[in-house]
Amino acid sequence: MTTEAARDKRRRQRRSILGKAGIYFVLSFFALLMVFPFVYMAASALKTPADTFRYPPKVLPRQAATVEVNGEERPLFLLPIDGIDTEVVLIEEGLEAGVFTDPVSPEEELAWPLSLALPTGELVTVDGESLEVYAVTVGDRSSELALKRNTVVGRFESTAGDETYAVVRTAPAAESVSAEWQNFSEVLQRPAMERALSNTILVTVLVVLGVLFTSIMGGYAFARINFPFRNAIFVTYLGSIMIPFIVVLVPLFQLMVAFDWIDHLGVLVWPFLFNAYGTFLMRQFFVGIPGELDESAVIDGATRWTILWRIYVPLSWPAIATLGTFSFLYAWNSFVWPLVAINTANTESYVLTIALRQLGGQAVESPNLIFAGIVIAVVVPISIFIAAQRYFVENVATSGIK
């Protein structure tokens, strides 16, 4: 019986180790999917424009290795000379050449200058096509090859003075990983970007503080103060979460026109200081705080205002942190409303989402700048999140979202 139990235990342990490995595998797989776009973003932000258009794509930013020839920087290539890959420099381009093939094995092709090929005057049929035969000299060997079509090649030379020829486009370039840090300063110099960053921070700070204030007030009232129709008002207010913002897009826009707020930063702040969701969140948390606390405080002569700020708020940091994070993300990333309410011309009122979208349209020819812009836009929220993440999930958990 003991041995059986031990065996059972071992089996369970084995199964649990296997299970854990499986869990880690699945989690890592998802994590890779989640993170890859950001790695790609960060790497591409450091590329040259041509590097972003490269195919096949490479994650890390690369630049062509160059070497100085006669006081001039020239790109290095890697080409086979006598069967060994050698670093060579492009000396001359646009040499008239032919694509030659061995009639015996027609799938192999060689692009070689016509100056090193002599017509033999013979014809050979390859794949049903009649082709001229040339005597082609490669190195010190000459072979009879059929000319398939004309092309152009470049002449390459190694440091040892050996020569070779190849089609420049397909010649593999020697490259090294190197980063273009000035992409960031370049993108910040664009008219909209720098202001957009500080504007976004300002708008976000104000919205978060405002939402926290109104939500704490409202949450307390709905949780602890009795007044007529309290529950009816609360349910109506909560129900407004279901109203898609888009329904009020048009009238809110017209209202802002009437207030003459359109195009000013305030239009992104003032209408968004009131949040049914935040009030709900705070209310749920306050409901869980024992009510005897108020009663004893009231007996001591404290007003509700002091009770709220001295007793309730200090007990509610998890909920406040959660609400703060949510409204931060909401304000930082809001897009539709700024798109409607801020003019294209008025870059002084831009926020990052609008600036990014504009950048995406304007800098199509240099995606590296778009990526640099995205990095600037996401680096603040991501670093705040990383700094605060220790508290975050625990806070969401204890804040009563269930």
Add this chain to the structure above:
Amino acid sequence: MKLRKLGLLVVVLSMFVAACSGETASTTVAPDTTEVSEGEGDSLRWRTRPDNDEEAAVYAGISDTLAAELGIELQYEPGGTETAGYQQNLLTELAAGTAPDVFWLPGTDIADFATRGVILDARSLADATDHSDDDFYPGPMFHLTFDPDSGEAGGVLWGLPRDVSTFGLYMNVDLIQEAGVEDPRELAANGEWTWQKFGEVVDGIGALGGEVVGYGQSSWWGPYGYWINAAGGGFFNEDRSACALDSTESVAGLAALAEFYAESSVVPWGEDAEAPFRAGNVGLFQNGRWATPGIRTVDFDFDVVKLPDGPGGPSNWLFWGAYVINANTSNPEAAWDLVAALTTADVQAQVAESGANVPSRVSQAALDAFLTFTPPANNQAFLDGLSENPTAEGPLWAGSWPEFVSVMDAEVGAVVTGATSIEDYAADICTLTESAFTG
């Protein structure tokens, strides 16, 4: 607890500050970009969409010069690119009353703005000066003088064209040489640049294999419209009052395009062709003059050649946009002076030198300035487009151009990708676009 009070105080104070500095902002710090200058003497805001940063700088320079010449305070604001919603933003601002006094509009949007009454008929203002409609290419001027009430051109004046543009084929010369195909520039010079030869060149380049393809275009109405026009067809009937996409010629043109896409080596329909062209993987890339300054950064040898002649002879588009005046401007006279000054041969030459546009004024001086912008060596290709039977882009006075285009784009795309047969398309297309004309 004290900390929290302090924090609260800080919040209140900074709100206060936010509030108070208001005056400093509107008087000293920020230029008045956000309010329509109502009756504040001669001060105007104007906007045009630059094609790139250098051109934006040119416009800003022109704005300063003109401000000094005209004695008006001018504020130039570059709009976004078209794709970043230039027209939508203008409409939004017009509704909010914050639109600039003078702004540029793409040719196709003139009717929409004019019939809404948001742009000014400048005819009486123009008659008081030495303006003449004949100084500009007639295609754009037809639409800019079209009166939707009388249904005739020549009476009103909605604005003056900023510039014109045509399509060319941007060539990757390296690929063409590598593929050993005939040089399109020579074919064009010899008058042999036809759809058939074009197909051969494209297939020859495509034969290089790998990622290389012969041809690419963007999938908006301009590029496919060329195929319809070059086959002798067109979008509309003669007086642009009804759809003509189902005429034999129009259908033939689209059928040829669909066949070409099905069998030749091309950038897939709807995919951005500019990125692979820049990456050096596309032989011929059809686009307008506006793409030139950007394409100059590629690291292969490039040039341009005119579009091939179709069965209906040579064809091209004449793209244009115009400076128009906000109907609510407080100073129409100054606004007209600005529009006139922005379209002089001298200013057009300055803009043309930055390479993205062809002057809209029939003026040799401006054209010469345009030709100085090399590479591409073959700038003349774009001017050839202007003289060889171009179709002027234009709005739909008898209907809604945006609606027409959105239906047409979808249907044409379906034919080219093979989702709809050309016969079904021919039978249905003009019924489907009917709603664009009935409103």
Add this chain to the structure above:
Amino acid sequence: MGLPQSSKEERLAVNATISSPVRARPGWLMALGLWQLLFGLGSGVAMGMVASGTGIEVIGTPRLVLLGALGLAALLALLSVFDIWRLAHRGRLIAFVLNLILAAVAGFFTLQEVNVFNGLDALGANFGRGLPFLAVMAVGWLVSGWATGVRPEWERALLLTSRGLMAVGAGALLLSVGLLPGLWTFLTRIVQPPAVIFLAVAVLAVLVLRLVKSSQATAAFGSTSKQLEVIDGIAFVSPNILGFLAFLGGPLVISLFVSLTDWDGLGEASFIGLGNYIELLTDPFFHRSLLNILFFGVVAIPLSVIPALALASALNMKLPGMRVFRALYFLPAVAGVVGVALIWKQLYNATIGYINYALLQLTEFVNLIPGLELTAPQPQWLSNPSTAMLSMVIVFVFSTIGFNTVLFLAGLQGVPPTLYEAAELDGAGVWGKFRNITIPVLAPTTVFVSITTTILALQLFSEPFILNAPQLSPNGPDNATLTPVIYLYQNAFERFNQGYASAIGWVLFLVIFAITIVYFRTQREDGVLTS
């Protein structure tokens, strides 16, 4: 800002008034009554001005609403005069509510006149300079966080440092963003006519409010603590309620009205009844957008909820490294949809993009198995009508799944670990525990997550708007990504059919409302409204 504490003497005085058989009507009470009388007359006059259109010009629905509100205010004010004379508590309550609204409205107009609201622009212009000091404040705040759990003598020093840093940072921040010139312009502006009048009204209203709330008033009116609680309640919810009415409720009513007109946002509107809604019934583009969003919802919502549930229960196992995974999954939610969409746009590129390249590599890898000769799929993600919406689904799921995972994790924290231990003793496996414990416990969370995800999904806008530009319109190839919100946006701000756009908004609202109700029905024992 706390309300004044009544001193001992005052309390004694209060007791004296209550005990005296004849209630005297002191001067302040007469003043209050007079003020309310003025209030009523003023509202009446304002109502007359709006009705006749002299002085105040408002048109359309707002006019009717304003007339009604002013009329009601006038009636209530006169009623309160009567009540105050009778020393009835109702008068006090009415006076409180009316003056609260008056204070808010007058305060609003004061700030509007002084250009406070738009003055934020100026702060924005200088804000960049203040950022370093904001960082100093943040550091100070972090220091206070480290102060707990260290040795007492350290704690004191840390707390002092933290306070010092925060105070210095705040001061420098305020100075650097232009506190002094701001204050100066504020003072010069506020003394000018329209602003100073609004300010005076606002200040008077606030004074009246304090008077109404004072303990004197409590005594005079003999209000019970229950009645006082009502006044407190109104005071505490007023920011939310006023904000709600101004920026959501009000616009909502206007929106309903606009949806019954053919307004173009520029000129006059005419009432066309249900015309817009009837047109929607036969609008092929709207139908297309509904079909598209239906497809999107059916695919995207389960994909962003179910895997999140699984990931959350995996993360909930107390294994090392889970924190790192949790952070990684949350990244896309933090980064925001515009940035994420721009990244994916490059990845999706069919000719040079990374996804198709990866598919190519993957196929080559699989083809290493002898006998296999697969051709790599190279979808035109964004330009092919059949994959365009799928591409939107992928980006949407990518950006919501992490957020949902965290919500589920939060729900799981409420499950006592003993429950799992007991199940383990009963021999339940991973699946058994998941089915019999996790799912039932998470039912309310699942409803909540499903509702929020659904509301988000049905309002799909940013993804197609960003991903399709600049090659395609937001409608996508063959209108494959045309969503109701995009259609609404185009009607409202491109074609300026604002009436029609409002009708689209209302239909969308009804759809979301109906779906939410269905969710609640499936989960009656939800904890949302019962607790």
